Amino acid sequence: MRRVLATATAAIIAVSGLSACSGSPQAATPTQGGVVRIGMVGSTSTVDIVDSQIAPLISSASLENLVQLKADGSLEPRLAEKVDNPSPTVYVYHLRPGVKFWDGQELTADDVVYSLERYRDPASYTSAKYKSVSTIxxxxxxxxxxxxKAPDSNWPTQxxxxxxxxxxxxxxxDHKDNFGNPGTLLMGTGPYEITKLDPTTGAEFKANKNYWGGDVKFDKLEIKFFDTETNAALALRAKSIDLVPSVSNVTAFESTSQANIVSGPSCSMGFFAMNTQSGPWSDVHVRRAVAHALNRDAFVNDVGGRADPITTFIPPNSLSTIASADKIDAMIKSLPQYPHDLDAAKAELAKSAYPDGFTAELPTTDFSNNVTGSQIVADQLGKIGxxxxxxxxxxxxxxxxxxAAAKDRPAIYTAGGGCTPTPGYMPSYWLGSAGLAEGGGNLAAYGPESVxxxxxxASQATTPEAQFDSYTELLKQLGTDVPYVPLMALNGNLGIxxxxxxxSYHQPWWNEAWPLNITRK
Structure with a gap:
């Protein structure tokens, strides 16, 4: 199953009593006309989310959610005009009347239930986000x-x-065998109807002139695929595209593209993952040596300073939704510490089964700052053998x-993060037994029962204090076992x-009808 790592924002939300802020659906016509051209690094052969996690970057222009997470972390109505929460385990979504699909058929509760049940299917990687659901x-x-099944603090934003x-x-x-594929595509309610997908070049869309949400600014939307961020920057400089919504190497991109860079909030984190089930990485002393050897300042410099060093697998800004800054700071100081210290790294490695070091491959790809981040990891770990x-x-x-299968997953450097403002997303996605299945998100193959x-x-805790205590326990165990080494908290960056x-640019922009936020000056 194909998947890529996704990034996100952190904030606080309130769902109970969410109500509509706009009236009934009204027809939309492009107010600016023409075409807007988007550059994206990577490609996909399908826009079916179940088969590809890069698909949401494409499908989010066409498919919509019941509610939408704003840049400030609050939820606003989308296909649901109101959400009731009559008990800690029940959420009632009242659909906005009169919303229609591109073919003119009205959106109903049956469409919503069918969609969510498909994502809930145990055969899909998306099912991990539905573990707490009893019925839809x-x-x-x-x-x-x-x-x-029980209260779940992570559910409201799902x-x-x-x-x-x-x-x-x-x-x-009607199209089960080819849903999402070129030539078939999909049927949604969003502002732009996808009309073409070519895995080698990109996707094309036309304005939904009957969009319930009103203002659709462009007649057409084009997404162009690029194999490297450098090539996307060159295309922006040549004016063959208008913007690139996710830029990792800001310094290089800005120099090459000569375009404006806009930075916004993100929960994306650069980290090094080590397979705890096989090879030298399964030795905890090797992993602790790595934690001491990696220098976070080098990673921050690599992204032009648009990041902050980080030492905890749950970012402090996510924890800030349930605890004060002082309480978070005190907790972090109580965790096992691995300051950059090559002597300490060598001493820890000497305790392992590999005191003289070892050789291994470090696979990488031109996504986010994976390539340069991997090169930094290789350079720094080379200093301890x-x-x-x-x-x-x-x-x-x-x-x-x-x-791949858990035992076959390589050690990697990558950047990823939580897609909700609650502190539980990172643990639920990157840790635990559910992520050990093929295609799962547990990159470190770390799934002890205690986790x-x-x-x-933590997800069932009914008070912020109880949640914080659980996450403190989790972070202490991660600090002891070191399946991941958190390195830096990244900003989201837009080249435009x-x-x-x-x-209001922010990440994760792909969790909303993002083309509506783009205008021509």
Missing amino acids: EATDKNTVTVTL ASMFSSQIFQKKFYE IKLTVKSETIAKWVAGVG DRIISQ ASGFEWT
Whole structure:
């Protein structure tokens, strides 16, 4: 199963009592006309989210969610005009009346239930986000009720995530074998109807002139695929595209593209993952040696300073949704510490089964700052005798490798993060037994029973204090076992031509109808 790493933002939300801020649907016509051209590094052969996690970058222009997470962390109505939370385990979504798919058929609760149940299917990597769900039911034509097995602090924002985008039930049933593929594509309610997908070049869209949300600014939208960020920067400089929504190497991109760089909030984190089940990385003393050997300042410099060093696997800004800054700071200081110290690294390595070091491959791909980050890792670990050969791969091959059977996953440097403002996303996605399945997100193959217990305990906690205590316990265990070495918290960066603006740019931009935020000056 193909997958890539996704980034996100951190903030605080309130779902109970969410109500509509706009009236009934009204027809939309492009107010600026013409075409807007988007450059993206990577490609996909499908826009079916279940088969590719790069697909949401494309499908989010076409498919919508029940609610939408804003840049400030609050939720706003989308396909659901109101959300009730009558008990800690029940969420009732009242659909906005009159919303229609591109073919003119009205959106109903059956479409929502069918979509969410497909993402909930255990065969899909997206099912990990539905573990707490007991039932999803169409209470009536315009009402969907989700009942949880137990309270789950991570659930409220799930309805705004890419793994909850709504498609038409009938269209899927009529095109099961080719849903999302070129020539078939999908059926949604969003502002731009996808009309073409070419895995080698990109995707094309036309404005939904009957969009319920009103203002659709461009007649057409084009997404162009690039194999490297450098080539995307050159295209922006040549004015063959108008913007690149995710830029990792800001310094190089700005120099090459001569374009404006806009930075916004993100929960993306650069980290090094080590397979705890096989090879030298399974030795805890090797992993602790690595933690001492890696110098976070070098990674921050690599992204032009648009990042902050980080030592905890749950970013402090996510923890700030449940605890004060002083409490977070005190907790972090209580965790096992691995300051950059080559002597300490060598001493720790001497305790391992590999006192003189070892050789290994370090696969990487031109996604985010993976390539230069991997080169920094190889250079720094070489100083303690761990000789890594950086091996550049296509995105498809790299994705297949990191999603292989758990024992076969390579050690990697990458940047990824949580897609919700709650502190539970990082643990639930990158840790635990659910992520050990092929295609799962547990890159370190680290799934002890105690981690599953703590994650469940934290998600079911009914007070912020209880949540914080659980996450403290988790971070202490991670600090002892070191399956991951957190290195830096990244900003989200947008490269954009001078003739365009993106209102309230932030990551994860792909969890909303992002083309609506782009305007021509």
